Amino acid sequence: MTTPTSCVYVTHLVAPKHGSTEAECEDAVTVLPGHPHDYMLREPLTAGVCDGATESALAKDWARLLSRSAAEQAMASPDLLAGGTGFEEFASEAVSQWEPWLGQYTQARHEEGRPLKWYEHTKVAEGAYSTLLAVRIDPDADSHSKPTEPSWRWRAAALGDSCLFHLRDDQLAQSFPVESVEEFGTTPDLFGSRNHDVALLARRSRFTEGRCGTGDRLLLMTDALAAWLMSAQDQEDAVKQLLEFAGPEDLGGFNNWLNGLRDRGQLRNDDVALVRIDFEGR
Template identity: 45%
Template sequence: MGASSTPLDVQCFLVPKTGSSSDECEDAIDVLSPPDASSLFAAVSDGASESLLAGAWARQLAHGAVMSMAAADEEPGGREDDLSRAFVEDLLARTVDQWDGYISDYQAERAARGRPIAWYEQPGLDKGAFATLVAVHMRAAPAVPETSGAARCWVWRAFALGDSCLFHLRDDRLVTSFPITDSHDFGITPQLLGSRNRDAGLIADRVSTATGELYAGDELLLATDALAAWLLSHPEIDSGGAGKQLGNLADLDRELFAEWVQSERDKSRMRNDDVALIRMRVKTEG
């Protein structure tokens, strides 16, 4: 997708596992851009395949995250701990508190299709679904006097739980990797947010936060773990090679991006997992 009317270019990609359809993809993305074009909210979520309805839960988390950040933006200020707690509480109200209603609708829909919930599915529904999350709020910084010589920038604040990652690139070189900085830190048991977890204090303690500034030409990438691990496994990410390659691919189209992902899987350079990517680039003048 694009946002040509704003000072930001935004592109979104979802690639399911090899052998899976797009409807079976358990990664999710969501982007919200208010009409005044002075801010942007984006999130990606990776549903844990071992849990039932992981894709649906990831979609609810990604959407809930952008809406919670937008709500928090209406009341700026406060300590970082307070901001994290407010974000988590609002997110749980939009997602966990609504999950039982979603399950009721899901059960009714299954029954209407003549496929009621089987006995062996019920424990999975009772346990709930799980997913990782990384979300970012980008805000245009106040304009500075032209005589100062300083470029207008954007500021960003990110929240993360698990191994979905944010990357800040400048001139294709890595400025920030959050919350994971080393490819060896991707494991099989990342932190997850469950659809039955209502302990806001516990979740707020586990959520990581980061902030930064963006200038013309800078990029932010939000990626789920398979693509994030690919980026961090390339030492040339620090010198611009991997970032430039990914940017060039994203500038093409979804089909060619999906073909590249499949090629990396075929060469055993990327794990066969769903891939989600949101690329946000600050436009340059002219």
């Protein structure tokens, strides 16, 4: 008799709002390790999903830096997403990366003959802002004592309204940190590139954890798509539509589907990021 084991498949799709280019997209995703989406993953994985705030300067750049920092540091420190001092240390390290990056950006602009204008200096001085959703997934140690029930443990931290959805039997079992569509607003909590009050960032962040078994899925997404899913009259059908997109080759169809929702007034015209994580038995 073969002992069952479990594996994870993960993919992500990022699409700009209608009328914008990929280069202008202010949503960012980092998934580690960086295997192809059809790779059978059995080791820990991490993901950072960020939605840059349009009203701040260089929001897309800060979202990319923050998502990468979250995924890298969550991979290096398993307890980071439990909160406390570990999360504060992550926040401090992420913020410390901004000034060196900004110095390089400013120098590059100067060398290209298009230095920052006076009004850009004013906006840059205010800092860049982004939401943050960070997730780490580990093979569950309890699975060793129950080999017929392979499972995975996940932890998540969120600041703002980028969301995690736990699906079981393709039904919504849990949403985090937003639990109802009425909670989506125009001013979510944001992670500032110049906010050195890391204790405040940690207090404003929310933390949770759970377990996934064979057949479960986690969907991570930025606010516009999350609000669409939570407001759908037929949530089962909405989930079914989302699950049509399983790999990077589906990006064109994903964009067309998003634009169809926008044309029908069902989806706000905003950038969209989606991470899909499937738990399978072997």
